Amino acid sequence: MSAIDMLDLFSGGLSFLFTVLILSYLIGDNPLFRIAVYVFVGAASGYVAAVVFWQVLYPLLVLPTLSAIQSASLAQGLYVLMPWLGLILILMKVSSRLSGLARIAMAFLVGAGAAVTLVGALTGTLIPQFNATIDIFGGAVGKGGFELVELLFSGGVVLLGVISTLAYFHFGAHPKADGSMRRLAPVEILAWVGRIFIGITLGVVFAGVYATALTALIERISSLINFIASLFGMF
Amino acid sequence: MADLINCPVCGTENPSDQEYCRSCQAALAATEEGDASSIQPGQSPTKRQTAELEPILPQWLRDARDAARSTEPEDSNQAMPPQSEKTRPIASEDLLAGLQSQSGQDEDEDVPDWLANITGAQPKPKVEQQPETTGARWVEMGARDDFPSEDAAEEADMPDWLAGLQATQAQPEKDELTDIYNLTRSVNESLPTQPPAQEVPPEAAPHDFASSETPEWLRQMALDADERSATAEAGEQSAELPLDAPDWLSGLGGPGSESTFGESSAEVSEPAPAESEALDLPPSDMPDWLRGSAESEKPAQDTTPKWLREESGGASEPETPAWLASEDTVYLPSEPQQETPEQDALLVDLPDWLKAAAPNSSIFEQPAEQPTSLQETPEPSFDSPDWIKSLGATEASEDVPAADEEKSSPFENAPAFTPDLEGDENLSSLFTEMPDWLSNAIEPTETPSSSASSAPTPITSDDALAPSDLPSWVQAMRPVETGIVQPSLSSDRTLESRGALAGLQGVLPAVPGFAPTSKPKAISIKLNTNEEQLKHAGILEQILAAETSPVPMESYAALRTSRGLRWVLGFLMVVMIAVVLGLRMENFSTPLLAPNETRAAMSLVDALPPNAALLVAVDYEASRAGEMEVAVAPMFDQLMLVKQPRLTFVSTNEVGSMLAERIITGPLAEHNVSYVNLGYLSGGQMGIRAFVKDPVAAAPLSTSLQPAWESTTLTGISQFDQFSAVILITDNAEAARSWIEQTEDVRGSMPFIVISSAQATPMIMPYYDSGQVTGVVSGLYGGAIFEQYIGQPGSARTYWDAYSIGMLFALILVLGGGFWNLVLGWRERAAARGAE
Known part of the structure; x- marks a missing residue:
């Protein structure tokens, strides 16, 4: 048995063990499951720390700083100064007296993130989706027959789904004579239709989640079988 | 009696040389000598600023003044109104008319005796009907038996009138107002006082009495009485008068005394007739302080009331007015308004305090029947005040100088009011000045030596209301005009520290009999509620209890997956996948x-x-x-x-x-x-x-x-x-x-x-x-x-096969679960319908 085979056997054994520990959750929360979770969390944390240092700090902060120092370039120095300044300011959170200084870096991060997210949502989701909803009917222009019917039906379903779903989340209402709060009748009808679309969507998502979980279970059971088969094949 | 003195408070007999009661430590000297601070007859009150009282002058006084100017002299023998009609005046507009009305409105409240003396208010009938049990009650309410009898022998060496006065002064207690007034007077004497509006003649000064000299006007009255009695002996009316008149009036002497009596009675009781009567009197019969005004008013008119004219005429009804025949000198009739539809107009205007000063038995005991009893009884069937008795007895038995006789009846000769000739000044003097005979009568009690030696030091306090602050008109209206120093049973000089009487001293006397004789009435603290109120209270309690009691939250049984079912399903899922994978099944395309x-x-x-x-x-x-x-x-x-x-x-x-x-x-x-x-x-x-x-x-x-x-x-x-x-x-x-x-x-x-x-x-x-x-x-x-x-x-x-089987298994579970849930719903609805 070579070292590689031994490593595969060891890794296969750990994989089998932790798979069984995780599957033990089928009988409820138990120490075996917790042991597996703790091991995964600890290993993931250590791995993330190593990844952040080696894949973020080292290539984006350490190396540029060293390079700027070596080259004595003012431009590189100024370029590197900003990350260092942000790093120092965020580290001020450790001190209760100087934690206020961290707000500068955090404000920059939040502001930049909000701007990026907002612009991306507008240009990448809202406007394209709005145009797509309209363009369904535009695609039917010049077409006829079954294709036209199909496009009109598809566009009508999409339009109805969008409007009814938006109407479902319209919570504006007026008080009735008996004191109850009810929406307008058209809005109420559209909301009822929108509820159907939302239910179908949630059903599809549930089916996708089940398919994902089932695939993961199949893959894990297959790995167990393969590991056992390999053991028996080995021995 | 000379060696022992009864304590006015507890009644304990004490040696006469003791100043305080050995039982209750009450002051005995004050009882004997009276309160030096009380106002005395003849004493001129301190003049006060009474200009503000001019607009509220009694209507009777105004009427009297008007009548004195306008009315023609009338026959003094005008028939006197029946005694039965002489009752309490209807709402006389005296200075304290408001008090009277107030007391009439609030019948439940007891009218203070001193206030009753002033306003003419009458104590409640029930008080009158109850037998007097304590000395304080009969003194204040004027019961006839309450006056201590005097010993004529002890006073034989002094004038009758003085004996009567002393006998009166020897009463164990005095009225509180008298005490206050005397105290005020003593204070005023010690301070520089304003000169009275009308100068008191030197004869009327208090020291005259102290010097045992008979005032001149009294001597004149006595002489005049003798003359009148001599001329009226043959008259029929003169023979009947002793039967009806009080003994003190009889003592003044027959017919002459009748006219004197009538005059004096009118003078004492009613101011308007007093003017005319005062005019009829010779100048010598009048006090010096009254003489001047009487002479100036004499030719003016005769305003004698009808009842007084009848009395003075003595033709048909020689009855003594009931109020004169009464032994009570304090109270007025209790229910006069319903019983006396007609009254003399002038009598109506009499101030109550003046009526209270006049003897009035009709208003005390039997207002309606009193005249009849007076006519039928040769001797006064009632107990006249002791001082009156003493006067009568002295006049009848002893040969007393005329001056003494006149002194013994100061009310008869001394008009209560002088004609109003000087306008407001006379009015001021009316309320501020006191006849000299009255001042002389009380003067001996105010001797510094006696008060300083025998009377205990009064309890004083800075917080007490200074008696000297009393306005002059109040001083004048106090019941000292009766000529009798009301004995006050109160020697308690306790300073009131709370309530409406805070600051006053000796207002509420500690008198035996006032203490509760039985246990206080138990007052139930149980609410007087009925069934409906109790029911409502119970509902309210339930509401409050519901507000404070915790409301259990509706809890629904959590949908918990069956562990066995979960294990079975998990086992089936794992087994199926493992079998499919283990068997390398590729059945599904x-x-x-x-x-x-x-x-x-x-x-x-x-x-x-x-x-x-x-x-x-x-x-x-x-x-x-x-x-x-x-x-x-x-x-x-x-x-x-x-x-x-x-x-x-x-x-x-x-x-x-x-x-x-x-x-x-x-x-x-x-x-x-x-x-x-x-x-x-x-x-x-x-x-x-x-x-x-x-x-x-x-x-x-x-x-x-x-x-x-x-x-x-x-x-x-x-x-x-x-x-x-x-x-x-x-x-x-x-x-x-x-x-x-x-x-x-x-x-x-x-x-x-x-x-x-x-x-x-x-x-x-x-x-x-x-x-x-x-x-x-x-x-x-x-x-x-x-x-x-x-x-x-x-x-x-x-x-793929395992995935397909897993998807089918899930489909079966979803459909099977939905179908089972549908069946359960049907069963529940069927059970519900069956239960209905």
């Missing part, structure tokens, strides 16, 4: 029809140029590796086999670089893959945006810490749009959205394929429909289609 998004992905793979630089973003969790590798493997197999692309891996997930390596070393291990793993992009969407804008700066190094952009894989690639296509491998819709959104404006027509988990596909499909995503490969289903498309069965086919 792979999907034949590829969806549009998968076909689009296949078309893109086919459209990619060879050796194309592909950017592969690995953004899924390690737990989804089984599914994602099944979906990725067929497509990348196809790519490796057909296009030999250059792969650049990047990830926004920390484990993405490791999963990328797993793909390379796992499903693509059989292929010689040219790739660069840029590793982790920090910052989420900002990292993606930074990588899209400047990939070299955002990810300068590969996971092997080598310059990534200098590798052969990325030759000629320095911008994002230089990649041939972007393949996103993700199990998260948010990650797909981030990549789609942040690369939207950069990639342009660059193909964008998403290999997603089955759970994220529904959220990614809108981007496919909008054209933002070129193709989508969804999970095991998409991998199976791709395997079938390339014709190389792989992991997807291995898992």
Whole structure:
């Protein structure tokens, strides 16, 4: 048995063990499951720390700083100064007296993130989706027959789904004579239709989640079988 | 009696030389001598500023003044109104008329005796009916038996009138108002006082009495009485008068005394007749202080009331007025208004205090029957005041000088009021001055030696209301005009410290009999409620209790999965999958029809140029590796086999670089893959945006810490749009959205394929429909289609039977569970209908 085979056997054994520990959750929360979770969390944390240092700090902060120092370039120095300044300011959170200084870096991060997210949502989701909803009917222009019917039906379903779903989340209402709060009748009808679309969507998502979980279970059971088969094949 | 003195408070007999009672420590000297501070007859009150009283002068006084000017002299023998009609005047407009009305309104409140003396208010009938049990009551209420009898022998050596006065002064107690007035007077004497409006003649000064000299006017009255008695002896009326008149009046002497009596009575009781009577009197019969005004008013008119004229005429009804025959000198009739429809107009205007000063038995005992009793009884059937008795007895038995006789009846000769000749000044003197005979009568009690030696030091306090502050008209209206120093049983000089009497001293005397003789009436504290009120109170209590009591929250039994069912289902699922996988079953065919998004992905793979630089973003969790590798493997197999692309891996997930390596070393291990793993992009969407804008700066190094952009894989690639296509491998819709959104404006027509988990596909499909995503490969289903498309069965086919059985099992469970729930609902509704 070579070292590689031994490593595969060891890794296969750990994989089998932790798979069984995780599957033990089928009988409820138990120490075996917790042991597996703790091991995964600890290993993931250590791995993330190593990844952040080696894949973020080292290539984006350490190396540029060293390079700027070596080259004595003012431009590189100024370029590197900003990350260092942000790093120092965020580290001020450790001190209760100087934690206020961290707000500068955090404000920059939040502001930049909000701007990026907002612009991306507008240009990448809202406007394209709005145009797509309209363009369904535009695609039917010049077409006829079954294709036209199909496009009109598809566009009508999409339009109805969008409007009814938006109407479902319209919570504006007026008080009735008996004191109850009810929406307008058209809005109420559209909301009822929108509820159907939302239910179908949630059903599809549930089916996708089940398919994902089932695939993961199949893959894990297959790995167990393969590991056992390999053991028996080995021995 | 000379050696023992009865205590006015407790009645204990004490030696006469003791100053305080040995039992109750009450002052005895004060009892004997009276309160030196009380106002005495003849004493002139301190003049006060009474100008404000002019507008409220009694109407009777105004009428009297008007009548004195306008009325012709009338016959003095005018018939006197019946005694029965002489009752309490109707709302005389005296100065304290308001008090009277007030007392009349509030019948429940006891009118103070001193106030009754002033206002003419009458005590409640029930008080009159109750037998007097204490000395204080009979003194204040004027019961006839309450006056101590005097010993005529002890006073034989003094004038009768003085004896009578002394006998009166020897009463054990005095009235409180008298005490206050005397105290005021003593204070005023010690202070420089204002001169009275009408100068008191020197004869009327108090020291005259102290010197035992008979005042001149009294002597004149006595002489005049003798003359009148001598001329009236033959008259019939004169023979009857002694029968009806009080003994003291009889003592003054027959017919002469009758006229004198009538005059004096009118003078004492009624001011208006007093003017006329005073005019009839010789100047010598009048006090000096009254003489001047009487002479000036004499020719004016005769305003004698009818009843007085009848009395003076003595023709038909020689009756003595009931109020004169009464022994009571204090009270007025209790219910006069209903019983006396007609009254003399002038009598009506009499001030109550003056009426109270006059003897009036009719208002005390039997107002209606009193005249009859007076006529039938030869001797006064009632007990006249002792001082009156003493006067009468003295006049009848002893040969007393005329002056003494006149002194003994000061009320008869001394008009209560003088004619109003001087206007307001006379009015002021009316209330501020006192006849000298009255002052002389009380003067002996005010001798400094006696008061200083025998009377105990009065209890004084700075907080006490200074008696000297009493206005003069109040001083004048106090019942000292009766000529009798009302004995006051109160020697208690306690200073009131609370209530309406705070600051007053000796107002509420501690008199025996006032103490409660029995236990206080038990007052029940139980609420007087009825059934309805109790019911309402119970409802209120229930409401309050409901407000404070905790309301249990409605709890529903949590839907808990059956552990056994869960174990059974889990066991079945694991067993079925294991059996299918273990047996390598391939009974279920792979999907034949590829969806549009998968076909689009296949078309893109086919459209990619060879050796194309592909950017592969690995953004899924390690737990989804089984599914994602099944979906990725067929497509990348196809790519490796057909296009030999250059792969650049990047990830926004920390484990993405490791999963990328797993793909390379796992499903693509059989292929010689040219790739660069840029590793982790920090910052989420900002990292993606930074990588899209400047990939070299955002990810300068590969996971092997080598310059990534200098590798052969990325030759000629320095911008994002230089990649041939972007393949996103993700199990998260948010990650797909981030990549789609942040690369939207950069990639342009660059193909964008998403290999997603089955759970994220529904959220990614809108981007496919909008054209933002070129193709989508969804999970095991998409991998199976791709395997079938390339014709190389792989992991997807291995898992497909198990996946199909698992999906069927789930379908059966969902449908079976729904059907079972429907059956349960039917059973419940049927049971509910059966119960109804």
